[in-house]
Amino acid sequence: MNTLAKISLIGLFAATLVISGCRKDDDTENEIITTVVVHLKATDGSLDRKFTWNDPDGDGGLSPTVEDIVLPPNREFDAQVFFYDRSKSPEVDVTEEIEKESDEHLLVYRVNGALQLTITPTDSDTKGRPFRLKTRWTTGAPSTGSVVITLRHNPKKNLPNLDNTGSVDAEVEFPVRIE
Amino acid sequence: MIIQALRPWGVAGFLVMISSGLTAQHCDITLRGRVWNADSGEPLPYAAIHIVGTPHGAISDAQGAFSIANLCEDSTYVVKVSHIECRHETQVLRLTENKEFNFYLHHHVLAEIVVKERAIAPAPAQSVEQLSGDQLAQRQSGALGEALRQLPGVAVLNTGTTIAKPVIHGLHSNRIAIVSDRLVLEGQQWGAEHAPEIDLFTAHQVSVVKGAAGVRYGVGAMAGAVVLEPKPLRSRPGWGGWAYVGLNSNGFGTAMAGAVEWKPAGGSSFSTRLQGTLKRSGNLRAPDYWLGNTGAAEINFSAWSEWETGAWRHEAALSRFAQRIGILQAAHIGNLTDLQRAIESPLPLNNDDRFTYAIDRPFQRIQHYTLRHRASRAVSDRWKLSAQYALQFNHREEYDIVRRSGSAADKPQQRFRLWTHTADVALEHSPLNHWEGGVGAQLLHQFNLVGRGGLIPNYSAWGGSLWILERWRHYPKPWEVEVGLRYDYRHTAANTTGTLYNIDTTVHFGSLSGNLGLIRRMGKHLRWTLNSGYAWRPPHVNELFARGVHHGAATYEEGRPDLMPEKAWNTNVSAQYEHHRLQATLTVFRNRVQNFIYLDPQRNLVLTSRGAFPAYFYAQADAVLYGLDASAALPLAAGIVLEARSSCLRAYRSAHDSVENATQHDWLPLMPSDRFQYGLYWSTRGKDVSSETSGSTRTYARLTATMALRQVRLPQQGLLKEAPPAFTLWSFEAGHTFSARQGRNDYWEVGLLVRNLANLRYREYLNFFRFFADEPGLNIGCWGKRHF
Numbered sequence: 001m002n003t004l005a006k007i008s009l010i011g012l013f014a015a016t017l018v019i020s021g022c023r024k025d026d027d028t029e030n031e032i033i034t035t036v037v038v039h040l041k042a043t044d045g046s047l048d049r050k051f052t053w054n055d056p057d058g059d060g061g062l063s064p065t066v067e068d069i070v071l072p073p074n075r076e077f078d079a080q081v082f083f084y085d086r087s088k089s090p091e092v093d094v095t096e097e098i099e100k101e102s103d104e105h106l107l108v109y110r111v112n113g114a115l116q117l118t119i120t121p122t123d124s125d126t127k128g129r130p131f132r133l134k135t136r137w138t139t140g141a142p143s144t145g146s147v148v149i150t151l152r153h154n155p156k157k158n159l160p161n162l163d164n165t166g167s168v169d170a171e172v173e174f175p176v177r178i179e
Numbered sequence: 180m181i182i183q184a185l186r187p188w189g190v191a192g193f194l195v196m197i198s199s200g201l202t203a204q205h206c207d208i209t210l211r212g213r214v215w216n217a218d219s220g221e222p223l224p225y226a227a228i229h230i231v232g233t234p235h236g237a238i239s240d241a242q243g244a245f246s247i248a249n250l251c252e253d254s255t256y257v258v259k260v261s262h263i264e265c266r267h268e269t270q271v272l273r274l275t276e277n278k279e280f281n282f283y284l285h286h287h288v289l290a291e292i293v294v295k296e297r298a299i300a301p302a303p304a305q306s307v308e309q310l311s312g313d314q315l316a317q318r319q320s321g322a323l324g325e326a327l328r329q330l331p332g333v334a335v336l337n338t339g340t341t342i343a344k345p346v347i348h349g350l351h352s353n354r355i356a357i358v359s360d361r362l363v364l365e366g367q368q369w370g371a372e373h374a375p376e377i378d379l380f381t382a383h384q385v386s387v388v389k390g391a392a393g394v395r396y397g398v399g400a401m402a403g404a405v406v407l408e409p410k411p412l413r414s415r416p417g418w419g420g421w422a423y424v425g426l427n428s429n430g431f432g433t434a435m436a437g438a439v440e441w442k443p444a445g446g447s448s449f450s451t452r453l454q455g456t457l458k459r460s461g462n463l464r465a466p467d468y469w470l471g472n473t474g475a476a477e478i479n480f481s482a483w484s485e486w487e488t489g490a491w492r493h494e495a496a497l498s499r500f501a502q503r504i505g506i507l508q509a510a511h512i513g514n515l516t517d518l519q520r521a522i523e524s525p526l527p528l529n530n531d532d533r534f535t536y537a538i539d540r541p542f543q544r545i546q547h548y549t550l551r552h553r554a555s556r557a558v559s560d561r562w563k564l565s566a567q568y569a570l571q572f573n574h575r576e577e578y579d580i581v582r583r584s585g586s587a588a589d590k591p592q593q594r595f596r597l598w599t600h601t602a603d604v605a606l607e608h609s610p611l612n613h614w615e616g617g618v619g620a621q622l623l624h625q626f627n628l629v630g631r632g633g634l635i636p637n638y639s640a641w642g643g644s645l646w647i648l649e650r651w652r653h654y655p656k657p658w659e660v661e662v663g664l665r666y667d668y669r670h671t672a673a674n675t676t677g678t679l680y681n682i683d684t685t686v687h688f689g690s691l692s693g694n695l696g697l698i699r700r701m702g703k704h705l706r707w708t709l710n711s712g713y714a715w716r717p718p719h720v721n722e723l724f725a726r727g728v729h730h731g732a733a734t735y736e737e738g739r740p741d742l743m744p745e746k747a748w749n750t751n752v753s754a755q756y757e758h759h760r761l762q763a764t765l766t767v768f769r770n771r772v773q774n775f776i777y778l779d780p781q782r783n784l785v786l787t788s789r790g791a792f793p794a795y796f797y798a799q800a801d802a803v804l805y806g807l808d809a810s811a812a813l814p815l816a817a818g819i820v821l822e823a824r825s826s827c828l829r830a831y832r833s834a835h836d837s838v839e840n841a842t843q844h845d846w847l848p849l850m851p852s853d854r855f856q857y858g859l860y861w862s863t864r865g866k867d868v869s870s871e872t873s874g875s876t877r878t879y880a881r882l883t884a885t886m887a888l889r890q891v892r893l894p895q896q897g898l899l900k901e902a903p904p905a906f907t908l909w910s911f912e913a914g915h916t917f918s919a920r921q922g923r924n925d926y927w928e929v930g931l932l933v934r935n936l937a938n939l940r941y942r943e944y945l946n947f948f949r950f951f952a953d954e955p956g957l958n959i960g961c962w963g964k965r966h967f
Contacts, residue, residue, distance in 0.1 A: 059785065059787040168512075168513025
């Protein structure tokens with residue numbers, strides 16, 4: 001059955017071409033958040049500053065650089081958090097995506113230490129549930145501590161205790177001084 | 180009986196045991212015996228036993244048994260034992276009461292029906308465990324790792340319920356080779372969550388070679404090999420095949436598979452087989468909840484043909500393996516805090532607690548293609564030349580839970596594509612001065628393309644090897660000796676472009692592997708094997724250059740570009756006792772690995788934009804793994820056999836204590852705990868006769884308890900110290916074989932397999948997802964296979 005043998009050989013060579021022919025490089029690009037910026041604007045106009053948590057080389061390698069947030073006591077600030085991917089050139093503003101899909105995201109703030117700071121949300125997502133990209137920061141007496149900002153993805157916003165649901169997309173800690 | 184005629188003659192010799200008859204009266208002796216496959220211990224049917232110059236003769240039956248009556252005491256007979264695929268053997272023997280004779284039949288080198296892992300015929304001198312017949316048929320619809328779980332010395336490394344990797348004597352991944360159809364599987368085996376791309380329906384027999392097998396299977400086989408052998412193609416003209424349907428209660432899984440075989444009439448040398456598999460299952464259920472996103476789907480296909488052109492014999496094969504497997508959603512964690520909460524929670528967090536067939540993120544999509552052509556011919560009546568070219572393409576995509584939906588919704592987060600070309604040449608010979616074996620060479624080229632931002636860089640590698648493997652045996656001496664030597668060279672160029680972390684470097688490694696095996700038969704029941712092998716493995720690209728957070732484990736891992744190759748000295752001694760009153764095997768092993776590569780926990784945390792992660796850097800130290808495997812089968816009463824198996828392992832590395840400036844031992848992580856298995860087997864035909872014995876009715880049942888102790892030998896460092904408690908699992912299996920139509924080769928096999936009979940809530944130490952969820956609960960599986 002030599003014809004059969006030949007047919008199967010030809011078939012196999014054709015398959016080789018199919019298998020090895022598709023060596024095109026369509027790179028998969030991973031999206032990462034390298035940079036978190038907190039923009040604080042005092043309601044009385046006395047302060048307008050951006051504080052940056054920055055790790056442009058991604059996980060590992062060089063340690064991230066973190067700016068200390070220094071705020072005057074007994075004031076109110078409008079705060080917004082921005083997220084960037086600075087591993088790419090030009091940098092990618094991830095905040096836009098997060099805002100667009102606000103119902104799938106949630107920001108969580110944790111104040112550590114003796115810091116006299118309260119953070120209250122000033123926004124909500126497209127379904128009227130917590131989102132907290134924009135907040136109001138109220139400082140008290142001079143004190144020091146830190147604020148941990150967590151971006152959560154797919155949180156269960158219908159639960160009463162929603163702060164620990166979903167998975168973590170970003171979690172950064174800023175040292176804060178009120179003086 | 181086509182099925183019987185197609186048995187894999189994977190041996191060069193057959194041991195014939197003849198025990199002489201009952202009475203001592205003149206010419207009233209019955210010569211009784213059984214013909215066995217010397218290496219596997221399986222019976223050999225259809226061997227012709229003929230007493231030259233007399234009309235006396237017999238054919239061995241399905242159990243290899245025969246008897247020739249009316250022979251005379253104290254007479255000299257010339258007994259000729261022959262088989263279609265073997266050289267016949269003639270032996271002069273003198274019958275007196277209870278005297279036994281050993282025969283060695285040598286496989287005919289030109290017959291080329293042999294299906295054997297490397298073309299080299301003798302079975303490995305290492306300790307070997309086999310899965311075939313009923314045991315394999317019961318597990319064919321599952322994953323390779325799960326099917327091997329019950330063999331002594333073999334454990335399974337799980338990532339959830341859907342990913343299972345075989346572990347031989349504590350080692351896995353790049354330290355063992357998986358050989359399917361004479362081809363070493365080249366997938367992305369470096370990852371602990373990368374399961375081997377194997378469809379068990381293509382296998383007729385699975386052997387696990389325990390111990391350094393680098394000479395036979397290359398640098399991957401440092402700790403052993405899993406060898407899958409297909410059923411040989413039809414040797415008689417006509418049609419044949421089988422169809423399989425299986426159902427599982429847990430996950431409402433279905434498996435369908437089938438094969439069609441054809442050999443044209445008219446003396447053609449062509450023979451072919453097409454085989455296909457379909458599998459689908461939904462979320463599995465642990466005793467208390469559904470395991471969200473643990474569905475799986477698989478579509479596999481393979482084709483295999485052989486034919487002759489002149490003196491050449493050709494074999495061509497093509498296969499495709501495609502799988503989509505869901506990964507437990509509850510195991511997706513963003514950072515260490517998440518992990519700690521997940522560990523503390525008694526129920527899985529973020530669990531999609533319902534049944535569905537849908538597979539959502541995170542999931543893996545894997546495809547593996549194999550293309551193989553082999554040509555062989557006799558160059559003289561003792562020498563055979565063979566050449567093989569194979570192409571493998573492995574395509575692995577990992578879809579994680581992503582922050583962005585929208586444009587990235589259908590894109591994978593990790594993607595690896597690996598092309599492997601291998602070319603093999605071997606020159607083998609049948610016995611020359613009682614030595615048989617061969618020499619060979621291999622060339623390999625690999626190209627791995629990783630999407631940008633991947634865990635490992637792109638690399639291209641080439642390698643070559645030269646080997647020689649010879650086995651000495653000389654009837655009737657009870658000794659056999661195996662010696663092997665191999666040199667391997669690997670050159671790897673790794674590079675990444677356009678990422679944060681730039682690598683552009685080449686590394687190359689070369690080393691010898693060697694093997695020495697001794698086999699000693701003592702009497703007809705006891706066989707001793709000693710095997711000592713030296714094998715090595717170059718560090719893999721991930722160990723050299725990996726950099727990133729390992730999700731699921733919540734660890735930051737970093738490779739070390741200056742790692743040295745691992746070198747293992749592996750010795751095992753094994754005793755095999757086969758008697759109709761008792762069958763027992765004991766294997767004791769010690770594996771000393773120089774420069775053992777492991778993940779070393781660091782004291783500091785690595786700060787990332789998702790919080791802090793404990794850091795693990797790849798490091799090297801000398802390690803020792805030792806232990807024992809034992810198994811026994813003891814017939815109790817008619818058809819009832821008591822079975823017991825156990826595997827024990829100790830594994831440590833030398834750790835340097837900088838405070839006391841002394842070397843001490845630290846246990847290696849993720850080593851299987853001691854395991855004991857015991858149970859009862861009942862069959863209408865005694866001990867596990869292979870399902871080969873078609874055409875006749877047969878029933879069996881087996882009840883097994885598996886006890887796994889708690890792993891108490893844990894490394895000192897590392898965050899996740901607790902190992903799950905000990906547990907005992909019960910399982911039950913039963914099968915029935917019967918003819919579909921009288922006098923035909925059509926027959927049915929039906930089976931029942933019940934796992935976790937008591938619906939026990941338990942967790943396995945060797946499962947990476949032990950922090951998140953329980954193992955699956957009760958599963959009742961039933962299947963039917965029709966052979967035609």
